[in-house]
Amino acid sequence: MDDVLFARLQIAFSLGFHIIFASISIAMPLLMVFAERLWMRTGDREYHELTKAWAKGTAILVAIGAASGTVLSFELGLLFPTFMRHAGPVISMPFSMEGFAFFAEAIFLGIYLYAWNRISPPMHLWAGVTVAVGAAFSAIFVVTANAWMNHPRGFRIAEDGTFTDIRPIAAMLNPYAVHEIAHMLVAAYLATGILVAAVHAFILLRHPQSTIHRKAFGLAMAMTIPMAILQPVVGDFAARRVARFQPLKFAAMEGQFRTETHAPLRFGGIPDPEAMETRWAVEIPGFLSFLGFGRASAEVKGLEEWPREDWPHPVIVHLGFQIMVICGLILLAVALWAFFHWLFRGRRLPDSRAFLWATVLSGPLGMLAIEAGWTVTEVGRQPWVIYEVMRTQESATPMPGMIAPFLVTLVVYLGLSAAVILVMYRQIRIGPGRPAPGLVATAEGRAR
Amino acid sequence: MILPWITATIILVALVVYAILGGADFGGGVWDLLASGPRARRQRELIAEAIAPVWEANHVWLIVVIVLLFTCFPLAFSVISIALHVPLALMLLGIVMRAAAFVFRHYDVAGDPVQRRWGQIFAWSSIITPLFLGICVGAVSLGSIRIEDEVVLTGYFGPWLRPFPVTVGVFTLALFAFLAAAYLTRETSDPELQEDFRSRALMAQLWVAVLALLAAFANRADAAAVQLLRGVWPWIFVVLAIALGVAVTYALFRRRYKWARVLAASEVATIVIGWGAAMVPYMVAPDLTLQEAAAPPHVHLLILIVLFVGAFTLVPSLLWLYRIFKREPIFEPVERERARP
Numbered sequence: 001m002d003d004v005l006f007a008r009l010q011i012a013f014s015l016g017f018h019i020i021f022a023s024i025s026i027a028m029p030l031l032m033v034f035a036e037r038l039w040m041r042t043g044d045r046e047y048h049e050l051t052k053a054w055a056k057g058t059a060i061l062v063a064i065g066a067a068s069g070t071v072l073s074f075e076l077g078l079l080f081p082t083f084m085r086h087a088g089p090v091i092s093m094p095f096s097m098e099g100f101a102f103f104a105e106a107i108f109l110g111i112y113l114y115a116w117n118r119i120s121p122p123m124h125l126w127a128g129v130t131v132a133v134g135a136a137f138s139a140i141f142v143v144t145a146n147a148w149m150n151h152p153r154g155f156r157i158a159e160d161g162t163f164t165d166i167r168p169i170a171a172m173l174n175p176y177a178v179h180e181i182a183h184m185l186v187a188a189y190l191a192t193g194i195l196v197a198a199v200h201a202f203i204l205l206r207h208p209q210s211t212i213h214r215k216a217f218g219l220a221m222a223m224t225i226p227m228a229i230l231q232p233v234v235g236d237f238a239a240r241r242v243a244r245f246q247p248l249k250f251a252a253m254e255g256q257f258r259t260e261t262h263a264p265l266r267f268g269g270i271p272d273p274e275a276m277e278t279r280w281a282v283e284i285p286g287f288l289s290f291l292g293f294g295r296a297s298a299e300v301k302g303l304e305e306w307p308r309e310d311w312p313h314p315v316i317v318h319l320g321f322q323i324m325v326i327c328g329l330i331l332l333a334v335a336l337w338a339f340f341h342w343l344f345r346g347r348r349l350p351d352s353r354a355f356l357w358a359t360v361l362s363g364p365l366g367m368l369a370i371e372a373g374w375t376v377t378e379v380g381r382q383p384w385v386i387y388e389v390m391r392t393q394e395s396a397t398p399m400p401g402m403i404a405p406f407l408v409t410l411v412v413y414l415g416l417s418a419a420v421i422l423v424m425y426r427q428i429r430i431g432p433g434r435p436a437p438g439l440v441a442t443a444e445g446r447a448r
Numbered sequence: 449m450i451l452p453w454i455t456a457t458i459i460l461v462a463l464v465v466y467a468i469l470g471g472a473d474f475g476g477g478v479w480d481l482l483a484s485g486p487r488a489r490r491q492r493e494l495i496a497e498a499i500a501p502v503w504e505a506n507h508v509w510l511i512v513v514i515v516l517l518f519t520c521f522p523l524a525f526s527v528i529s530i531a532l533h534v535p536l537a538l539m540l541l542g543i544v545m546r547a548a549a550f551v552f553r554h555y556d557v558a559g560d561p562v563q564r565r566w567g568q569i570f571a572w573s574s575i576i577t578p579l580f581l582g583i584c585v586g587a588v589s590l591g592s593i594r595i596e597d598e599v600v601l602t603g604y605f606g607p608w609l610r611p612f613p614v615t616v617g618v619f620t621l622a623l624f625a626f627l628a629a630a631y632l633t634r635e636t637s638d639p640e641l642q643e644d645f646r647s648r649a650l651m652a653q654l655w656v657a658v659l660a661l662l663a664a665f666a667n668r669a670d671a672a673a674v675q676l677l678r679g680v681w682p683w684i685f686v687v688l689a690i691a692l693g694v695a696v697t698y699a700l701f702r703r704r705y706k707w708a709r710v711l712a713a714s715e716v717a718t719i720v721i722g723w724g725a726a727m728v729p730y731m732v733a734p735d736l737t738l739q740e741a742a743a744p745p746h747v748h749l750l751i752l753i754v755l756f757v758g759a760f761t762l763v764p765s766l767l768w769l770y771r772i773f774k775r776e777p778i779f780e781p782v783e784r785e786r787a788r789p
Contacts, residue, residue, distance in 0.1 A: 060551045066504055067547035071540045073514050077529030078536060084518050085526035085598075089743035092519035096751050099512050100758040106504035107765045114501035115772050166743070168750050399533050399604055412541065416548055423556050 004393055006402035007079040010409050012378065014072055017413045019374060020367055021065030025105070026139055026185070027192030027223065028058045029112075029132035034219055036125055046212040050219075054196075056427060059113050062135075064420060066106065068413075078405075083385045083395035086163045090155050091145045093172040098141035104134030136185060143184050144177045150377070151176030151245050152386045176245055179238040180377075186231050187373065191366025193224030194331060198363025199428060201356040214351070221338055221349055221359075228335030231328055236291065243292035246387065247301045248310065249380040252317040254288055255281065256302045263288040263300035268322055271314040276304065278318065312382045320375035327369035334362050451749055452742035455520040456731075458755065459513055460724040466509035467720050468627065468713045471620075473503045475628025477546065477574020478621065479648060480567065490641060492567065495628075498635045500554060501773045505766070507547075520748055523598065524731040524741035528584070531593045531600045531732075535580040535608050542576030545569055575621060582620025586613030588732050589723065590667070591674035595735040612666040612673070619659040623716060626652035630696065630712035633705040637777045642705065649700050649708070653693060674733040676726040685722025692718055 032054040039047035077084045108130040116124065148154075154171030158164040197220035200213045207213065243250040250256075255271040255278030256263055265288040269281025286296035293300070303311055337358070341350040385392040476495040483491040518525040529536065553566035587593060587608040594601045607613075629649035633642045667673055676682060692715040699708040727733065731741045742748070 056555055060555055063504065063547050063551040066507065067544045070507070070511060070543055073511060074529075074536060074540055077518060077525050078533050081526035081529045084529070085522045088518040088522035088525060089520070089747040092743070092747055092751055093754065095515050095519055096754045097758070099508065099515050100754075100762060102511060103505065103508045103762050104765065106508050107769045110501040110505055111769055111772060118772055166747060168747060397530055397533065398600075399530065405533075405537055408537075408541070412544065416544070419548065419552060423552050426556060 003400060003402040004396040006406040007396045008392065010402070010406040011072075011075055011079050012375075013406075013409055013413060014068065014075055015374065015378070016371055017417070018065065018068040018072055019370060021061050021068060022135075022139065023188035023367070023370060024192050024195075025058075025062045025065045026132070026135045026188040028054065028061065028196075029109075029128055029135060030189070031192075031196060031219060031223060032058055033125060033128040033132055034222075035216075036128060038215075038219075040121055040125065046215055050212055050216050053427075054216075055113060057424065059109070060420070060423060060427075062105075062109060064416065066102075069102075079397055079402075080385060080392070080395045081397055083390060086390065087149075087386060089166050090152075090163060090168060090171045091148050093168045094141040094144040094148075098138055098145075101134045101137035101141060105131055105138060108134065139184060139188065140181050143181050144172060144174065146377070147174050147177035147180045148172075149385065150180075150381055150387050152389050157389065176241065179234070179241045182234050183231075183238045183373070186227050186234050187366070187370050189223055190227035190231055190331065191370050193220050193227060194334075194359070194366045195363050196220040197224055198360045201359040201363075203428070204351070205353065205356050205360070208351075217359075218349055224331075225335045225339050225342075228328075228331045229339070232332055235325075235328060240292060243300075246380070248303070248306050249312065249317070249376075250292065251301060251303045251305075252312050252314050252380055253321040253376055254300075255314065255318040256288065256300055257304055257314075258302040259299060259305055260302065261289060261297050261299045262286040263292075263298075265291060267325075269318070271318045273303075273311075273314050310383065312380045317376055317380045320372045320379065323372040324369045324376065327365040327372070330362055330365055331369075334358050449739065449742070449745055451745045451752070452520065452738055455516060455742075455748045455751060456738055457724075458752075459516045459520070460721065462509050462512045462516065463724075464717045464720045466506070466513060467624075468716050469502070469506040470509055471578065471624040471716065472628045472631050473499050473506055474546070474574045474578045475624035475626070476632070477571045478625040479628055479632070479645070481571035481575065482648075485644065487640060487644060490638070491644060494632060494636050494641055496550075496554065498632060499550070502769065503547075503550070505769060507543075510543075516751065520743055520751055521731055521738070521741040522743055524736060527593070527595055527598070527600055527732050527736060527741075528588060531602065531604070531607050532584050532587055534604055535583045535587070539577050539580035539584070542573040542580065545573035546577060549573060578621045578624045579617040582617035583608050583613045585620070585723065586616030586663075589616075589674065589676055589727055589730075590670060590672055591733045592670070592672040593732050593735070595732065610670065610672075612663065612670050615659060615663040615666045619656065619663050622652055622655040622659050623719065626656050627712055627716055630700065630708050633700070634709045635777055642703075646700055646703065646705075649712070650697065653697055653700075657693065674730070676723075678726075681728075682722055682726040685718055685725055689715055689718045689722060 032051055035047050035051040035054060038044070039051055108127045111119070112124065112127040112131055115127070119127070148171050151174055152171075153174060154167040154169070155163045156165040197217055200217040200220060203213045204210060204217060239250070239253075242253070254263075255266050255269055257271070257273075257276040257278065262285060264283035264285045266278055266281035266283050269278040271278045289298040289300055290296045292298065303314060337355065338349055341355075342348065381387055383391050383393065385395045476499050480492050480495050483489075483495075485491075514525075517528075549566045549569035553563055553570055556562055556566060590607075590610075590612050592602065592607040592610065592613075626649060629645045629652055632645040633649065636642060664677065667676055677686070692711055696708055696711040696715055699705075699711055729737045729739070731738050
């Protein structure tokens with residue numbers, strides 16, 4: 001039992017680590033390409049320096065993302081071999097396609113970073129665009145595989161328990177994937193955008209006159225604002241899909257123990273599984289029925305409908321969901337502040353100290369929301385690894401002593417996190433425009 | 449059923465490409481660790497510059513191998529994941545640390561001490577990865593993993609912690625180091641650096657030969673041994689590999705670096721393909737054949753279609769990458785500021 005718990009903790013921790021770098025790999029190349037395009041159009045050297053600085057950050061973070069992604073593809077087998085033994089062929093389509101997306105990302109990142117003075121400017125820009133597109137497709141394929149775990153289809157279970165009648169195409173064309181992909185992609189752009197904006201806002205607080213950081217801040221906010229406004233809409237769509245496909249997970253997310261009509265929407269609160277109620281929540285009567293099913297009189301199924309051994313952990317899932325929603329609402333508020341300022345004050349972003357501080361403090365919230373949101377998805381699927389088909393317990397490796405690999409993973413990833421923060425801090429402190437040692441020969445800018 | 453044989457061949461091809469491209473990146477780490485003499489710093493710079501633009505793309509071949517394995521041969525993937533959990537986990541540790549240390553060293557702005565520390569982690573993790581990759585390859589071929597009713601019977605250390613897999617691990621390390629040194633002669637136009645790596649390549653080639661012999665003996669001596677050199681096919685590849693080994697040695701000796709690069713890659717490819725031929729018909733010898741491990745045929749067909757379509761985007765991209773960075777030596781000789789004694 002403990003061994004399964006440690007296997008779960010290991011993959012949870014590995015995913016939690018990887019997803020930050022994966023999200024940055026999706027969004028950061030896009031920012032880099034925007035900056036380069038602006039440089040090509042305006043000839044403004046500062047955009048060139050900004051492109052270089054962002055490219056350096058991208059190089060570091062994408063490398064960590066690629067390595068930790070490799071670890072995950074092995075860990076699926078190392079930790080849950082029985083799951084992969086049956087699921088592998090069924091989810092073969094998104095995984096094999098993901099390989100090509102990953103190739104595109106890696107090949108064109110190499111070209112983008114090191115061929116500044118070897119290919120023409122438009123080709124260089126296109127290499128960057130390919131990196132951004134490849135990363136987005138990687139995410140689409142991987143999330144499609146996850147959607148299958150939540151809404152398995154494209155196979156039958158034979159009498160001896162094996163999977164037969166495998167239809168990989170049907171498994172891939174999964175209605176559950178639509179909202180997961182949309183929610184994840186928007187989250188990646190939003191979380192990276194606000195994080196980058198926060199870094200440059202922090203520098204602007206110290207050096208308000210720095211024009212290059214103003215440009216960087218503006219570009220990052222240009223990505224953040226529409227995504228922050230879009231995300232609640234996508235999130236609402238996602239919640240309605242979960243309510244339809246996984247009513248049990250929906251009940252756990254909302255802390256809904258009893259089946260009722262006019263179910264209230266709860267903000268905060270701690271679910272108490274013994275008393276079968278969620279305490280200390282701020283409730284809006286009827287609103288959960290409305291959000292989930294379109295009418296206040298709709299019936300929302302509570303956890304009581306299912307046997308206790310099929311429940312996900314109600315406290316973790318509910319709190320994870322609350323954290324994600326609160327982060328999203330704060331980011332929405334910051335985005336609306338900026339948006340209305342832009343709209344009514346002569347098409348300029350706010351640059352008051354109050355707004356810059358608000359951005360700095362919101363910087364980590366996007367990533368926090370991603371972590372919390374994936375906790376909801378994954379813990380909310382438990383006790384199943386393949387929803388209502390295979391239990392996590394049955395799928396784990398028979399190897400004993402799983403605490404050892406878990407602890408190694410923990411130590412290595414915590415150490416790497418510290419190292420990444422340190423290296424990025426040093427990069428940011430020297431600022432854009434100065435070449436890193438060891439990179440001089442190849443990364444010199446092309447002459448214009 | 450022919451389809452599983454086709455996908456298995458593609459897995460082998462991906463493994464060959466991973467060895468001749470990604471393997472050389474790890475071999476570079478070996479020479480980073482062993483950099484010595486008056487040009488140690490220049491050697492390290494050359495290695496870093498040769499690896500930097502291509503290592504991430506080269507690494508993806510390993511992902512291709514693993515994805516094709518778990519989609520097309522899921523039973524083999526699950527058995528290998530259970531029996532070789534420990535060496536695979538250690539290999540992953542090497543992969544993560546290598547990637548992280550390499551970019552940190554490349555981009556970190558701190559002075560020399562920090563750079564050296566990252567450099568050492570880079571070098572050591574470059575050694576760990578091929579070593580444990582080789583150990584895993586050795587263990588699946590030896591017959592030390594026993595399976596009954598899809599259950600692994602032989603434990604978590606016994607199948608790989610024995611002479612043959614460990615020898616194959618060290619052999620893999622030597623092979624990758626040899627490959628890297630042979631390539632590096634062509635990455636620079638500086639004659640002194642070329643000489644450095646020429647002598648290293650020749651030395652490594654000798655190690656490769658010795659370790660291959662040792663592995664052959666270890667295979668014979670092991671009680672669990674599935675004899676890898678049975679039948680005609682493996683011997684054909686052995687002879688071919690020896691011939692290519694002699695040819696590389698000659699090319700290096702005569703300083704024909706362009707030829708040495710091609711021949712060294714061919715030698716490594718021959719060895720990996722030869723291993724594949726010796727494995728037939730097993731996926732995990734001796735209890736799991738390729739046919740038993742295979743997913744239903746239409747899954748293989750779908751994967752082949754994906755691979756076929758994907759190749760149209762992949763091949764031109766890869767060719768472009770290598771055209772940009774590997775057609776001509778790009779690491780220039782520097783003005784030497786101090787006269788040598």
